[in-house]
Amino acid sequence: MRRAVRSHPPAIAWMTLIACAALAGCGEPESGRQYPAAGPSATEPPSPPPPRDGFAVPDARTRVRAAGALAGLADGVRDAFAPGPGFIPIVPPGPGDWLAQHSEPGQTFDHYVASRPNRPGRGGRRAIYILPIGELGPAAPPLDLLAAFTRAHFQLPVRVLPPISVADTRARTRMQGERRQLLAPDLLEQLRTILPADAYALVGLTAVDLYPGPDWNFVFGMASFRERVGVYSIARYHPSFAGGGGKSPAAPWVLSRTLKVMAHEIGHMFGMEHCIYYECVMNGSNHLAETDRRPMNLCPVCLRKLHHAVGFSPRERYRDLGRFFRAFRLDSEAAWARARAAELSPPDPASPPPP
Ligand SMILES: [Zn+2]
Ligand SMILES: [Zn+2]
16 A cells, blocks of 8 residues: 555655555454544554446456557567466455455556656666564564575565664554554654665564654655665564464464565565456455455566666576475476476477477
């Protein structure tokens, strides 16, 4: 989700903030949807906005057009952006799902290019940096795993910085019930001051809950497109957050949700908006069940946007992703990536031509 915070503390007036409830949405399983609103209490969720008039699922022609004109592209590249059997058109939202309550026109490839998004490489800035903020805890996926996925997904160098303690941040905190929260804009302000010279983006990752301002209950993450900094919390991805079970370290759904948040949120830092064309990791999501239904991959439209920003071989990218998924036993994702790579491979000259 892209939502400008309404009241910026003076210290963060420098940036256009985007609070992205995104993959895990503004919703929270145990407490209902939470929105910035006029409610005086930060602990009482204000009423959600009324459902909007129905979302019209784009038809096949609209989906093809959204990927832009493909004529003139090389074979293995053009085919990567065409509809194929591995991609599912977006399904109509159910009540409470993101697109049932948020009006999003969709960002076509042409709109994306016209928005003149940040692209890596300018000024030598190509690396994505991940900065752990405080202990991520035993339930969090290992940082080298997150870095490997981010590297394969974005096809850019990824570096993990030494962690900083929560005490070393200059972020304001507050208590929400028993839970400590960090003020996300303060973290972004600090990240901006330590952005490495070769960084395309600096992503702070924390297991502490975040809030974007006094009239919000929480936020999953927040980023500035133009300033190339973002901060995301994995606190609410583990069932233990809601008092449930799941105390086992690195439960599969925690891994899946965390990988999706890396792909989705860093995707926003490339200027990619929410996808309304296919089931796609760039879809908005209102609640964790909706997050869990989403695939981990980019659809053809969003893949073309990332290709425009970064430049890579789609086939090699799928191969890299396949290797990553296989190494970490994400078998269905590995099979999916392998199938996409095979579709983009030139025919084997040793094999006989089809009859
Ligand atoms: Zn989002
Ligand atoms: Zn998409």
